[in-house]
Amino acid sequence: MAEDQLVTFSLGSEEFGVDIMRVQEIIRIPPITRVPKAPIYVEGVINLRGNVIPVVSLRTRFGMTRVEETDLSRIVVLQVQNKVFGIRVDAVTEVLRIDSEAIEPPPPVALGMDSQFIRGVGKIGERLLILLDLDHIMGGETSHDVSA
Amino acid sequence: MTEDDGKNQGVDLGEFLEFYLLDSQEQIEKLGAGLLQLEKEGGNIGLINDLFRSAHSLKGASGTMGFTPIVAMTHAAEDLLDRLRQGKIDVSLEMIDILLAVTDRVKAMLAQVEQRLEITLGYEDLVSSMKALVSSQIPAAPVTPQLVTKNQKVVDNDFVPLNFSLDPSESAKLNNAQIMGYSVYQVDVKLAPNTLMKAVRAVMATQRLERMGTVIKLFPSIEELETGNLEGFSFLVLCDEPVEEIKRELLEISELSDVVAHLYPDGIGGGEERAKDTKNAVEKPVLELDPKLDLKPSPKPSPKPGLKPDLESDLKPDPKLDLKSDLKSDPKLDLSLNVVTAENTFKPVPTKKAVFESKGAASESVIPTEGAANGEGNTQVHTIRVDTARMDNLINLVGEMVITRTRLVQIGLDLKTQYQTDNMVNSLNEANVYLGRLMNDLQESVMRLRMVAIGTVFSRFPRLVRDLAKKTGKEIELVLKGEDTELDKTVVEVIGDPLMHLIRNSVDHGIESPKERRAAGKTELGTVTLDAYHEGNHIAILISDDGAGLPLEKIRNIAVSKGLIGEKEELSERDIANLIFLPGFSTADKVTDISGRGVGMDVVKKALNNLGGMVDIATRQGQGTTFTIRLPLTLAIIQALLVEVGEEIYAVPLSSVLETLLVNRTDIKTVGGLPMVQLRGNTLPLISLQEKFGLPAPEIVSNEVFVVVVGFGDKALGLIVDELRGQQEVVIKSLGDFLNNLPGIAGATILGDGKVTLILDIGSLIQDVLVMRKN
Numbered sequence: 064m065a066e067d068q069l070v071t072f073s074l075g076s077e078e079f080g081v082d083i084m085r086v087q088e089i090i091r092i093p094p095i096t097r098v099p100k101a102p103i104y105v106e107g108v109i110n111l112r113g114n115v116i117p118v119v120s121l122r123t124r125f126g127m128t129r130v131e132e133t134d135l136s137r138i139v140v141l142q143v144q145n146k147v148f149g150i151r152v153d154a155v156t157e158v159l160r161i162d163s164e165a166i167e168p169p170p171p172v173a174l175g176m177d178s179q180f181i182r183g184v185g186k187i188g189e190r191l192l193i194l195l196d197l198d199h200i201m202g203g204e205t206s207h208d209v210s211a
Numbered sequence: 212m213t214e215d216d217g218k219n220q221g222v223d224l225g226e227f228l229e230f231y232l233l234d235s236q237e238q239i240e241k242l243g244a245g246l247l248q249l250e251k252e253g254g255n256i257g258l259i260n261d262l263f264r265s266a267h268s269l270k271g272a273s274g275t276m277g278f279t280p281i282v283a284m285t286h287a288a289e290d291l292l293d294r295l296r297q298g299k300i301d302v303s304l305e306m307i308d309i310l311l312a313v314t315d316r317v318k319a320m321l322a323q324v325e326q327r328l329e330i331t332l333g334y335e336d337l338v339s340s341m342k343a344l345v346s347s348q349i350p351a352a353p354v355t356p357q358l359v360t361k362n363q364k365v366v367d368n369d370f371v372p373l374n375f376s377l378d379p380s381e382s383a384k385l386n387n388a389q390i391m392g393y394s395v396y397q398v399d400v401k402l403a404p405n406t407l408m409k410a411v412r413a414v415m416a417t418q419r420l421e422r423m424g425t426v427i428k429l430f431p432s433i434e435e436l437e438t439g440n441l442e443g444f445s446f447l448v449l450c451d452e453p454v455e456e457i458k459r460e461l462l463e464i465s466e467l468s469d470v471v472a473h474l475y476p477d478g479i480g481g482g483e484e485r486a487k488d489t490k491n492a493v494e495k496p497v498l499e500l501d502p503k504l505d506l507k508p509s510p511k512p513s514p515k516p517g518l519k520p521d522l523e524s525d526l527k528p529d530p531k532l533d534l535k536s537d538l539k540s541d542p543k544l545d546l547s548l549n550v551v552t553a554e555n556t557f558k559p560v561p562t563k564k565a566v567f568e569s570k571g572a573a574s575e576s577v578i579p580t581e582g583a584a585n586g587e588g589n590t591q592v593h594t595i596r597v598d599t600a601r602m603d604n605l606i607n608l609v610g611e612m613v614i615t616r617t618r619l620v621q622i623g624l625d626l627k628t629q630y631q632t633d634n635m636v637n638s639l640n641e642a643n644v645y646l647g648r649l650m651n652d653l654q655e656s657v658m659r660l661r662m663v664a665i666g667t668v669f670s671r672f673p674r675l676v677r678d679l680a681k682k683t684g685k686e687i688e689l690v691l692k693g694e695d696t697e698l699d700k701t702v703v704e705v706i707g708d709p710l711m712h713l714i715r716n717s718v719d720h721g722i723e724s725p726k727e728r729r730a731a732g733k734t735e736l737g738t739v740t741l742d743a744y745h746e747g748n749h750i751a752i753l754i755s756d757d758g759a760g761l762p763l764e765k766i767r768n769i770a771v772s773k774g775l776i777g778e779k780e781e782l783s784e785r786d787i788a789n790l791i792f793l794p795g796f797s798t799a800d801k802v803t804d805i806s807g808r809g810v811g812m813d814v815v816k817k818a819l820n821n822l823g824g825m826v827d828i829a830t831r832q833g834q835g836t837t838f839t840i841r842l843p844l845t846l847a848i849i850q851a852l853l854v855e856v857g858e859e860i861y862a863v864p865l866s867s868v869l870e871t872l873l874v875n876r877t878d879i880k881t882v883g884g885l886p887m888v889q890l891r892g893n894t895l896p897l898i899s900l901q902e903k904f905g906l907p908a909p910e911i912v913s914n915e916v917f918v919v920v921v922g923f924g925d926k927a928l929g930l931i932v933d934e935l936r937g938q939q940e941v942v943i944k945s946l947g948d949f950l951n952n953l954p955g956i957a958g959a960t961i962l963g964d965g966k967v968t969l970i971l972d973i974g975s976l977i978q979d980v981l982v983m984r985k986n
Contacts, residue, residue: 096967097859098946099904100953108946108959108967113607115944115959115967146948201949 065163072152118149263292287341401443401469424450666694693743701846721758755837761830788828792816855934867973872918899931
């Protein structure tokens with residue numbers, strides 16, 4: 064049976080998952096340099112071993128309120144279409160496997176956030192995981208930015 | 212294996228194409244440059260030999276890759292050069308022209324190859340004109356190259372060619388080589404009685420032969436030599452060295468009692484005769500010959516302790532092995548011995564064959580490439596080619612180490628304040644200081660890796676000047692100086708076009724026709740000089756000609772008539788000369804296809820400005836013109852002024868900083884909603900970086916602010932900042948695909964504390980202000 068391996072993390076009370084093959088590494092929050100005139104969801108750039116990579120605040124991207132940085136805050140460094148960027152999350156929870164059959168398409172009225180970022184919803188027992196479609200996290204549609 | 216591979220004699224193109232292209236392009240450059248020298252100097256035998264070798268290795272490499280059009284052309288060129296070498300024909304202008312045309316055609320073909328296209332260009336015309344040259348001048352001479360005739364003598368009657376039972380790709384290689392006129396030898400080696408470690412001898416012999424040519428096959432195989440009690444072995448070798456040379460080289464290996472080499476006849480060992488001997492047929496599809504290749508990846512079982520001394524004592528008697536300073540072959544030799552030992556120790560290794568087989572395909576295609584790269588007895592090259600991405604990675608890592616070291620130093624200092632007298636703390640700090648020195652050296656060495664001699668750019672100009680001179684009917688000599696001057700690869704890559712334009716200009720407009728030169732009392736031969744040297748943190752490149760000099764009066768008149776300057780404007784000679792860099796300026800009475808459509812010089816200037824460089828002109832009537840280009844040594848590192856705005860730090864490229872001022876806020880006036888300040892009678896527009904970038908306003912507003920005056924072209928602008936942090940060298944990094952093209956930001960850099968800092972794009976900031984003022 065086909066399985067997906069996911070890295071899961073939390074934003075507020077919701078739990079999200081990304082394909083583990085896209086995750087390059089998970090790091091603590093280094094100093095972030097703000098980039099003027101960048102899209103609002105781009106928190107800034109960081110130095111990842113000599114490479115400058117952008118960091119997206121997922122909370123801003125999903126229209127959630129900002130929170131203070133905690134000990135659990137992390138940046139998940141992703142590689143999508145040969146481009147490297149980081150997403151800032153509240154906490155990384157675990158790495159797990161999920162049956163492909165347990166993944167359902169996103170509901171038409173998606174959980175209070177834009178459905179373009181959602182690949183599906185995974186069910187593990189009582190837990191609901193929101194699987195992210197990473198291709199649209201960076202760039203993609205700009206309609207959301209305008210409304211945000 | 213795909214069908215493609217079949218077409219190319221089983222060679223996996225992709226992996227080696229890059230090497231092939233690099234090597235071939237280099238050979239072509241060499242050929243081109245050599246031909247020009249030949250034209251100048253005539254029959255210089257050393258030079259002709261060099262040319263011959265270049266053509267030969269090009270042919271060899273192209274043959275291996277299966278690019279027949281290139282093989283055909285280079286083969287004919289080789290014939291021609293061989294004739295020349297033997298003194299049977301003389302250098303003629305026609306010949307040089309044809310050979311140059313060949314280099315151009317091959318270059319074009321290589322370009323097609325590079326784009327992964329089929330070679331569609333024809334070659335028959337050039338081949339036939341070369342053939343015509345060969346035959347027309349010495350109709351009596353036989354067409355067979357000298358080497359073959361010489362070698363034919365060696366074939367004696369009692370020599371029985373051995374069936375090497377080649378596999379298809381090997382026999383294809385053999386046939387190919389024979390068609391291309393390589394000599395193929397069967398080299399029989401006899402071992403002294405009771406020789407230990409026969410396989411080692413075979414490996415050593417293989418390596419020596421690889422230096423002279425390409426080993427197609429060893430018989431019997433290494434494994435058999437290992438186990439069997441054989442008295443000798445035989446090679447099938449492609450090699451253009453004389454038999455005596457092969458013998459001499461091999462006999463230097465100890466315990467080889469006799470070496471006999473015979474020319475291997477055509478058609479034997481080809482596919483149709485292949486593998487009649489069943490023992491050989493079952494043995495393996497690929498015979499591993501190149502020890503460098505298969506040994507590295509194969510696991511290295513540790514030899515039994517008892518065996519090692521044995522091995523060493525066995526090797527010592529060979530003086531070559533110990534003394535040979537040949538860097539290239541030594542480590543490989545060591546490696547191979549290592550593994551042979553291992554095989555000795557674990558005799559029946561069941562996985563061995565699998566390893567050999569899987570590596571077979573790769574190594575097989577490497578052998579000829581290597582042979583072409585360093586074979587043919589060329590001088591040893593002590594350079595390696597490295598992907599720039601790997602080098603950049605190295606530079607990044609070193610940068611990171613520097614940052615980590617600063618943290619270590621900080622920790623050391625903190626510890627010192629806490630445990631003042633502890634010896635451990637002192638040792639730590641000492642070690643830190645030493646580490647710091649090493650890091651500085653390391654950083655410097657790494658940066659130097661990127662430096663390339665400017666000669667690589669210069670080398671393409673002799674041809675250009677020659678062709679241009681012919682076209683314009685002028686006699687011009689190009690003198691190159693300072694070719695060893697090094698500068699960063701990034702600059703070398705982009706400097707070519709502006710230079711070419713300036714040289715074209717010198718040839719077309721600078722140097723007069725022979726008639727005019729005679730009338731002016733000069734020699735008919737005009738000289739264009741290209742010179743380069745270091746000047747502090749910059750490199751200066753001079754393009755000078757001994758032509759007529761710039762017609763200053765004419766330039767002035769044109770500039771006035773085009774409205775570029777006012778009629779009464781007072782200008783120094785230098786200012787007038789610099790007018791030719793204004794857009795839309797051309798003094799040539801008629802447009803030629805060499806230079807002069809009025810788009811030339813301003814483009815050159817712009818290109819150089821973009822590189823952070825400058826260009827200046829010095830001209831003297833009747834004596835010539837000199838263009839001086841000054842460029843930063845690298846584009847990867849710039850001097851920057853670090854400024855503070857609120858809590859953020861930005862880097863301003865120092866090349867665009869004119870001055871810094873301390874301005875009282877009351878002096879800042881607003882004109883049409885935009886802040887301005889009076890600076891020596893002129894109004895200077897200001898922008899506040901804090902407002903521009905939407906940064907939070909400071910809580911305490913000071914009475915005075917710093918203004919960094921920046922200029923781009925003839926526009927100036929003042930940036931209001933909170934603090935100046937001093938100047939520093941910074942390494943420019945891209946912000947990546949997602950964030951490039953942000954207004955006002957040119958890139959990023961990483962400071963000593965590991966934090967990312969943005970580099971301002973002064974050009975776009977000034978542009979913004981101009982637009983704002985218009986609105």
